[in-house]
Amino acid sequence: MFKIGDFSKLSRVSVKMLRHYDQLGLLKPAYVDPFSEYRYYSADQLPRLNRILALKDLGLTLEQIARVLDENISGEQLRGMLTLKRAEIEQQVRAELNRLARIETRLRQIEGEGTLPAHDIVLRTVPAQLVAGLRQSIEADSAVAPLFDELETYVARHKARAARAPLLLCHESEHRARLDLEVVVPLTNAIPASARVTVYELPGIEAACIVFTGPYDVRMAEAAAALFRWADAHAYQAAGPTREVFLRFGADDLGFPLPAAYLTHEPAAYVTELQLPLRRAPARQA
Template identity: 30%
Template structure:
């Protein structure tokens, strides 16, 4: 069948991909992509020529897809919106835009933080944090380790510590503040790993518990030696990114100024009821194990 600008059918007007693209104000390339992704399929494809034909009443959907893409909406979420009915579609769009605004607010705060660093005003940020040291005795830990990116980290911390605190009942009970150790950087480009840790009272019971877990969640038992921690205490509001970065950097600057060296990876120690805490309530210590630097 020769390609023509328009073809009549008994029910609907069929348009070639070129004519439909012009009416929808899209490119033929975009239409082929939308077809491949299942967002907008042609009404008819000629079996001999392979030419694609669209109904005139598909223009509305094509324009909707294009407008949603202008919001940088991922294609999977575009598919959800265009398949939903009016009210549901509007609610899906609203939920997406709430996510966007939350992300932009976080990026705005990060940009302000970076401006302060680049302009030499970083001391103003670090001055908010008081750094102290504390001696922590040897602890038996039940742990869960995971490679995770920054956007998944908060949910994983809550879930993993919840699982470990429940398991601690089999291990003599919780004997200290739970904490998370960062064995490598966790960001949107680096996935750690991070290790959730809960101190428990009974090492033998803990090892029996771990033996029954297998490797499903990378659980383990280890004995952490006594440590000196250099730490700063932060509020629930300061746990948010990037304020927590400034807290870590404040401790790092203090460690350097004191001539100490690191004796292990950094950690966050949680000592408060997160759900009950207000934005200004202390909830967490940002800490580094440290020791005296050896003389040359």
């Protein structure tokens, strides 16, 4: 019988781990002195320890290994466990490769600009929400505010304004001279539509997002362009109209229940989130 230190040298497994495996019931010592509590291992416990190491090497958790070893799992079940584990690892490898691509993008940005870019693109899931929308083709950005006024007034009359940020959908129109825009506000419950206002559930999306601080000037267009470049570089396609979410904006208080935190009179303090809905682009080459 080996004391734990000798068995540790024999097996190249640390004393800490041997004690840990004992505690988990993975590998009980062949004998424990009842007075000194010393653990004594026998050489023929090495195959079991090796099996533990081999299974650990495949990525199984110690708990799973205990099940495999002690509940003499059938070959079928074991195959299922390994197949599942393989799927998990494949998933993880894909995630790591994506991460590598993002790091590459960042590195190129730093090469080009000498530092971090002004905007950070974040991939996130945006939940679906019930909204009222008012869509119109307009000529200039300045025509947006009256649309919001009209929509907010309509929604306020039905007392259905949810205390979340309003947004703007930039529909793609073929004739680019005019902008095909839809102003949207979230609702607490369904209300009747009107000739101009539609009520529907805005779908949840996966989106690349940029949060943008400051007035609606050329830098916002740059941010939007950066979103499209990013999507392209990471093999995504747009999956719906771009969304501009007005997290803090300038408006007279119309009496709707938005906390004051949403409002400011300082254009430099405006906060807008650009969301580009995404879907995986078809692979370009194998």
